[in-house]
Amino acid sequence: MILTPRPLPSGLLVALLPVATWFVSRPLIEPIPTVPALYSSFGFSIFAFLATIYLVPRLGPTFVKAGLQGKDLLKTYKNPIPESQGLICASIYILLLILFIPFAFSAPLLQHAGTKKTHEGISVEEFPHYQLSVYLSSLLSLLIATMLGFLDDVFDIRWRHKLPIPIIASIPLLIVYYAERGNTHVVVPLPLRFLFGTLVNLGPLYYVYMSLLSTFATNSINILAGINGSEVSQALIIALSVILNDLLYLPWPVDIRMPLHLLGDKAEVEIGGVWSAGMAYGSRELVERHLFSLYFMLPLVAVCIGFLYHNWYPARAFPGDTLCYVTGMAFAVVGIQAHFSKTLLLFFIPQIFNFLLSCPQLFGLVPCPRHRVPRFDPETNLLYPSKTLFEREPSKLSALILRLFSSFRLTELTIHPNTDNILEATNLTILNFFLLRLGPMNEKRLVQVLMCSQVAGSVCAFVVRYGLAGLVYDGDRR
């Protein structure tokens, strides 16, 4: 079978190029908007989308020639599919983030803006040296993550060895955070305040927390992989959720009101107005943090959409570990630098579920085959839960855990009819769990189910963050 690259809509480039150019140059056109750099960021994101959607099929053959290719395990055909295409996405993403620097931080541009009347709340008169250092250290972390992801693809590092790799990538982030004497205080939840007070200084523990956050964000996407589109669609939905959350903190030109009482809060919360700046309630710091987050998330969404086009079932390109590393690190970066790591973790509900479910296999209690992807049946073109075989009788602890999981229908066990020993268990992943619950389905359907669960997780996250969080935190959130 010949697998040609997915055809590209011919008018796309012609239609989007002028739009992108207009957005990028918007800060130079009068009247200057309240948040000029956000327009440029949006324009650069369109460029990122175009570059990704055009370059991925163009560079695929080069990757195949260099040996960076793999067979699609869940297909009948054996065509080589280019691997590590996340490298293309990551390169475009990082390069555009670098080119964006003068728009967010340029002294000449700021001076230009400074001659006009002061914009309420946002415009920065003095050069934002501190923010530039933070931005650059974030880029360094992203670049190291890309590099390590690609090295992982080339050298095929065993996965138990590569769990701590993201910690290396988070070093620039942590070092600059330390050098700039970053805040290591956290707000204590209301029920614990009688013990610790309102604020507690975690000190070195805060750095441990930050490095663990990047490890989790990276690896949790990496282990929820194996079917076409799974990695990139997770990243896409998480990034969109982060953007939605950021937008709540921006100053909108019109007052809007969100009926938060529906989510369990007592009063309506007013969003918007130039000074009220959405949920930021006039805090310039909060607005700047969420702008920072948007600068990283908008182009990430763009490259994810561009890449998903080629990675969608049946995939013409594989992301490789590179994509998981760079997207995971991007989430860690915004969570850490914009100080909403708890909210961020809420967007990882399916990943947390998948990680907890996987623990017995990750920590060696249950045998872990090299691939835990669902089993493909070429006859019916459907996916079935894949199984792990017990060559020896499982330990008492393993058997206990498996029977517990089985009672919650998280796994399906094959029991020896006479000895009552466990012979087989379905692999402990969220994908196999979906197949157990919803029955066999084809690959495209399974990735759609995964995407729905991710969206549902984000909806839950917003309810928890803006509804229930009021029960354990007061308004003084950081």
Add this chain to the structure above:
Amino acid sequence: MILTPRPLPSGLLVALLPVATWFVSRPLIEPIPTVPALYSSFGFSIFAFLATIYLVPRLGPTFVKAGLQGKDLLKTYKNPIPESQGLICASIYILLLILFIPFAFSAPLLQHAGTKKTHEGISVEEFPHYQLSVYLSSLLSLLIATMLGFLDDVFDIRWRHKLPIPIIASIPLLIVYYAERGNTHVVVPLPLRFLFGTLVNLGPLYYVYMSLLSTFATNSINILAGINGSEVSQALIIALSVILNDLLYLPWPVDIRMPLHLLGDKAEVEIGGVWSAGMAYGSRELVERHLFSLYFMLPLVAVCIGFLYHNWYPARAFPGDTLCYVTGMAFAVVGIQAHFSKTLLLFFIPQIFNFLLSCPQLFGLVPCPRHRVPRFDPETNLLYPSKTLFEREPSKLSALILRLFSSFRLTELTIHPNTDNILEATNLTILNFFLLRLGPMNEKRLVQVLMCSQVAGSVCAFVVRYGLAGLVYDGDRR
């Protein structure tokens, strides 16, 4: 033949580890020295040396297994030698530069120093945000250079296509330079001042100059390659020359006097004294710039020495393009950020000679074979100049250039006895030029000759910079 890794001196690690630790932690020990971070930088460099010398043989087999290996063209044996080992050097180099950040820029450390009496001339009371941004953008450029070098090794980009690659790596440097509204003025040489005045603002041309500098520094090392130890020994000697130049600008505890009149200057120049700070004549800015340069050059020298140990004839490891890219970019970084690009170029005399000599082949006037390394004769174990064949009669321009080069004994031509046509010419590289002038020699000898020429070039550079430059510039150099 079995080619085992070169054995390592057993006591090295035990002896150097405590020394390195002492130097790194020196800024925390009373009395705090005048330039505390320089001690840490030296300590980190020892760590870099140890890491390189131990990791290169350890990781070699992994590279061979991943297909990153090559045969040594100038040997009789066919053992696979690990390629792209510059990646190991670059990773160690960049990682240690990142870990060094708190020692050079840490707010807590500076505060600690601030409680003591103010150190004369050097200590910085307020947080050096600007320097940190510059440092981080330099790291980004180095990391991109490493990445692109490694991609070049994996995808084997054709060399005419890869000439402009270093420009991409210099983007973070240029962008941050622009965002921080960096100085684009240059001092005009005395004879031209009646035309342009003392200072002239190059504006955008300055950025073109900076990107060309990184392109030149990177590619000029890359094309002077092909024999064991050639790339890394060039980088080593250039880095040592830069360090020597930097040391002239540091504040020394004792007054020393350099007999500069021997080099053509009129008066002795006083070096040293706390405030006079060597050639910096009390300018804190000059001291800081050259400290910045030292922070990048000391660990570079360390990884070069460590790697040279394994790359020395007969080589156990090849540098790949990665090493040339990262060292070239490191030189461009210090030349640009510490503002001594003209002095830096003087240290590239052999590379400039090699580049000019190569031009007819680089620009297609003379056929350019894939490898231009000298020809190896297995019988005598000697190297002879390699030749390029003219399948067609050379154009008039090519013939003219070749005959001109030949008259200066830069190349040797084989002329058809009857038609007087050029049939063959020795390849236009400095290595073939050495073999032409000094006769056939073995590979080890040739690399020694190359190193001597590099040292001689640096001696010339110092004479020109501190002797002759007074003729075209006054003391007001920047």
